[in-house]
Structure formats: C-alpha cells, structure tokens
Amino acid sequence: MDIRSLKLVCFSPTGTSRAVAQAVGRGIGHDGVEVVDITRPGGRTRRLETAADDLLLVAVPVHVGRVPELVCRWLGTLKADHTPAVCIVVYGNREFDDALLELMDIIRECGGRPIAAAAFIGEHSFSSADTPIAAARPDAADLRRAERFGRAVGNKLRSVAFAEEALTVYVPGNHPYRERLPRPPGHFIAVGKACVQCGTCAEACPVGAIDVRASTAVEEDECIFCCACVKSCPEGARTMRASWLKDIAVRLSEDCRARKEPECFL
Ligand SMILES: Cc1cc2nc3c(=O)[nH]c(=O)nc-3n(C[C@H](O)[C@H](O)[C@H](O)COP(=O)(O)O)c2cc1C
Structure with missing residues (x-):
C-alpha cells in the first residue's frame, strides 16, 4: 500500500524516545514526514486525525511499566481512521512490562491498525554520573537497529494492499496492566x-x-x-x-547493568 504521509508522534522528556522514533522514521524513508511532538504542554493542545493512507508512528517512554498517564490522555483524543501504526516504547534497561501492550491497545481503540511494534532502550531518566543506568543509549548500534526496523516496516507495508493484511498480533505484556503506583509525597x-x-x-x-x-x-x-x-x-x-528517588537510582544502576537489546515485533 502507498502511504501519503508519515505522522511521527513522540513524547520524550529526555530525548531518547524521540531519537529512536527519528531513526525508525529514517529507515521507513518516506518524504512526507510530519513530526507531532507532544512533549511540551503546547504540543498537547493539538488534536490529530489520521487517514487510512497515512502511517502513524508513536514513540513513548515507559514509566513504571506503563504508558505515562498524560500520554494516555492525549492519545485518547486521537482519531485514526484505519491508519496503519507502528508502536514503540523506550525503557531504561529494567523492563517494559505492559507498556507496549498498553500502547497497542490504545492505538487500536483510537481506530489505528498496529502493523509493527518495538521496545528500545534509552538512558534511564534517573541515570547520573554516580548511578549510570543504560548511559548514552540509544547508542549507534541501537540507532542502526531502529533504522533496520524502519526499513522492515516499509517493506511490510509495500507487500500489502490494506493495513488489515499486515497486523501485528503478539507483543509481550499482561491484562490487567501493572497497577499505577500512588504518588509519593515530598519534594523531588x-x-x-x-x-x-x-x-x-x-x-x-x-x-x-x-x-x-x-x-x-x-x-x-x-x-x-x-x-x-x-x-x-x-x-x-x-x-x-528525594532519598527514595536516589535509592531507586542506586538499585537500578546495580540491578540493570546487563545490557538489554531492542526487541522488534513485525
Ligand atoms: C517515572 C519514571 C518511571 C520509569 N519506569 C521505568 C520502568 O518501569 N522500566 C524501565 O526500564 N525504565 C523506566 N524509566 C526510564 C525511562 O523509560 C527511560 O529513561 C526512557 O528512555 C526515557 O525516555 P525519554 O528520554 O523519551 O524521556 C522510567 C522513567 C521515569 C521518569
């Protein structure tokens, strides 16, 4: 199927989800890319509608095993009319838990048709010089993997007439999703x-x-x-x-040393 435009939606407070999304976008290699960056409050005032001949790429970070709540709220306003979609979560080398499944479910509810999904690794938001966690990721190898994934998405789309012929059925995760944690008190x-x-x-x-x-x-x-x-x-x-935040950073930097690799689902 021919794609009219690639709508690249990202929420990326520390830039890693954006970097992965852009690399996947390069791999897809479409001329008409429209970036819809919903990271800042102003970016989320815009409503997005996509058509069956657009390709929607959504990239978001994993927050406590889930899609961040404010991203869920914005995606709830998205209208995707049978739009083929690529769902990407970026996580800090711990786990992505139910976030990718949740993102796929949200996109389906908006009318999108997920044809590919992936989980990439980005430097953890709590990483610092003292407590490095997946420092400097995505690195060159991750970005090459992201471009390769993008090329595979492009090939998959070219091989079908409708998004429905190219649906991705399986990604890891559980229903019900991991419970959201109550907000801890104090100054952070x-x-x-x-x-x-x-x-x-x-x-x-x-x-x-x-x-x-x-x-x-x-x-x-x-x-x-x-x-x-x-x-x-x-x-x-x-x-x-917050000392609890520092404690988490210390623990993650010890427990999540082993390098994880991106996982792609086509
Ligand atoms: C509140 C919060 C919760 C997070 N929870 C997880 C998690 O459950 N698993 C994980 O591996 N990384 C977790 N991370 C790390 C981010 O997913 C990771 O750093 C990601 O690359 C950030 O994306 P961004 O650069 O687009 O903001 C969390 C980060 C924050 C701020």
Whole structure:
C-alpha cells in the first residue's frame, strides 16, 4: 500500500524516545514526514486525525511499566481512521512490562491498525554520573537497529494492499496492566547554588511545573519525575532530592547493568 504521509508522534522528556522514533522514521524513508511532538504542554493542545493512507508512528517512554498517564490522555483524543501504526516504547534497561501492550491497545481503540511494534532502550531518566543506568543509549548500534526496523516496516507495508493484511498480533505484556503506583509525597528536585535562572529547565518541563522566572519554584503536584529539568540544566544545578528517588537510582544502576537489546515485533 502507498502511504501519503508519515505522522511521527513522540513524547520524550529526555530525548531518547524521540531519537529512536527519528531513526525508525529514517529507515521507513518516506518524504512526507510530519513530526507531532507532544512533549511540551503546547504540543498537547493539538488534536490529530489520521487517514487510512497515512502511517502513524508513536514513540513513548515507559514509566513504571506503563504508558505515562498524560500520554494516555492525549492519545485518547486521537482519531485514526484505519491508519496503519507502528508502536514503540523506550525503557531504561529494567523492563517494559505492559507498556507496549498498553500502547497497542490504545492505538487500536483510537481506530489505528498496529502493523509493527518495538521496545528500545534509552538512558534511564534517573541515570547520573554516580548511578549510570543504560548511559548514552540509544547508542549507534541501537540507532542502526531502529533504522533496520524502519526499513522492515516499509517493506511490510509495500507487500500489502490494506493495513488489515499486515497486523501485528503478539507483543509481550499482561491484562490487567501493572497497577499505577500512588504518588509519593515530598519534594523531588533540589536546585543548587549554580542555578543562574536561565529558564532552560522550565522550557524542558513537559508539564509546565517550573516557573520560568524563578526556577526554584516547582509545582510539586505536577512533577512526573521525568528528570528533563535535571538533564537539561546547562549548569548541572538540578539534582534528585528525594532519598527514595536516589535509592531507586542506586538499585537500578546495580540491578540493570546487563545490557538489554531492542526487541522488534513485525
Ligand atoms: C517515572 C519514571 C518511571 C520509569 N519506569 C521505568 C520502568 O518501569 N522500566 C524501565 O526500564 N525504565 C523506566 N524509566 C526510564 C525511562 O523509560 C527511560 O529513561 C526512557 O528512555 C526515557 O525516555 P525519554 O528520554 O523519551 O524521556 C522510567 C522513567 C521515569 C521518569
């Protein structure tokens, strides 16, 4: 089947899901790529409708084994009219649990037709120099794998007349999905003296929780612990403050050392 345009949807607070999505997009090799980046609040005000001759590629990070809640909310407004779809989750070398299955289910509910799916590895949001977890991933090998996956998706589409002929039936995961954890209380991010109030963190925050004129002021209830502010700070002034968050980072950096490889389902 011929594709009119590739709609590349991504939510990517620390950039790894976006990097994987772009590499898969390169592999698919379509001229008409439209990037729909829903990472910032402004990006999520847009509603998207896709047609049967579009190709929808959705890439999101795994948060506690699931698709992040705010992504679920936005995807709930998507209208995909029999659109062939590629579902991608990116996780921090622990597990992707039920996230890929959940993403496939959501896309089906919106009217999309998942024809391929994949789980890639990205540097963990809680990774730091002291507690490295999948540091610097996706790396060159991951991105080559992503491009190869994209080429396979393109070939699969060219071999059929309708998306229904190319459906992907199996991805790992369970129903009911892993339960979402209750929100822990307290302050999560510490802002050190090195902060020069440049506003980069406020720009990077996917939920608009940081005041652009006073970056120490954080709406704690809004924070989704994505660490976009920590990783984007040019002064290295932001760190994880909560001891439970630091404990998780230490444990993950010990338990998740063995390199996992991308898994693709076509
Ligand atoms: C709140 C939260 C929960 C996470 N849960 C998981 C998880 O269950 N398994 C895992 O391997 N990685 C987990 N991660 C790591 C992210 O999935 C990983 O770092 C991903 O590459 C981030 O994508 P992004 O760069 O597009 O934001 C979690 C990250 C955050 C912020």
